[in-house]
Amino acid sequence: MKSYRKELWFNVPSRRGFINITSQVQECLLESGIREGLALVNAMHITASVFINDDEPGLHADYERWLEELAPHDPVDRYLHNRTGEDNGDAHLKRQVMGREVVVAVTDGKLDFGPWERIFYGEFDGRRRKRVLVKIVGE
Amino acid sequence: MKSYRKELWFNVPSRRGFINITSQVQECLLESGIREGLALVNAMHITASVFINDDEPGLHADYERWLEELAPHDPVDRYLHNRTGEDNGDAHLKRQVMGREVVVAVTDGKLDFGPWERIFYGEFDGRRRKRVLVKIVGE
């Protein structure tokens, strides 16, 4: 069994944003030399997500509005978590809806995707450097 | 390390529906000959889910109503995504709540499940042929 590990770093300039990281994960896979196995891609921070969906700006705006309805940022004192001095209580909730991680099949040295599957980093508390872990195991 | 791959195809005749795919995944596992490892089962489409829960029709009706409350299909112009000509903006949101994939332990050649765990395909934009990927790695 081979195993490969890499951290991808991001610094989203606004509080929230979505970044298509598919090509970076594909580069990791190429670098790993693994042809059959599983690729885990996860946020290493608890106010961010990694998820798979469509690379369509309208959809991303829909996610932004919808998540803000489900778990509004303001008023910040609606979250007990923010009594710790943070203002990111909402981000911990939004991340649960969108998920921490994806596991992707690796087949013939490629991410084994349907036609529209793309991997995104979802930032809910940005304006600082944060990491995604790519771990690939297989042969 | 052994690795196995199969696509399962579905054509749900209505817009939304849930299909118990546990026995099909079990057949894949048998076919794979793998006795210890991990099975990844994921929707290959971004308006569908694979999830694990109870095979109980009342619960499925509860999911249907709840998801429609969280992310209503109508009016379709509430989603910017639908400006692309699609009417499935809601489906991309519902799929995030229910999830893209499950990873199931394989032990002694069996899906290592609790008493009520069953695998479902969740369709949120049906009336066409769509796929689930089963990838099993192990020994």
Add this chain to the structure above:
Amino acid sequence: MKSYRKELWFNVPSRRGFINITSQVQECLLESGIREGLALVNAMHITASVFINDDEPGLHADYERWLEELAPHDPVDRYLHNRTGEDNGDAHLKRQVMGREVVVAVTDGKLDFGPWERIFYGEFDGRRRKRVLVKIVGE
């Protein structure tokens, strides 16, 4: 390839609660002798979750209130599932928001975590013994 399996048992005395199980999963990893691979940690019950987030009591109270808003327990007859004689319809919905499982990278014999990542068992229908499965594969 090595593979390791263990069940962790919990009995949450109230209907709902969150338990930090990180150290128990770390003990499993140590016991497994696996240094590189993937660790799957999943609820074996369909009214419970395993998720990764912050070990902060204010946040847990926020989750509790938020999940109760998204999928209230009462009135129990709002869920068709409860016509089966159960009163846990809400728990099946809450579990979908928080997720069934996490997959964690194993690197150098350790859970490969960001600074604040901790693993939690999320109980939504407690007052009875329930299980979490830890399955680790690798070398």
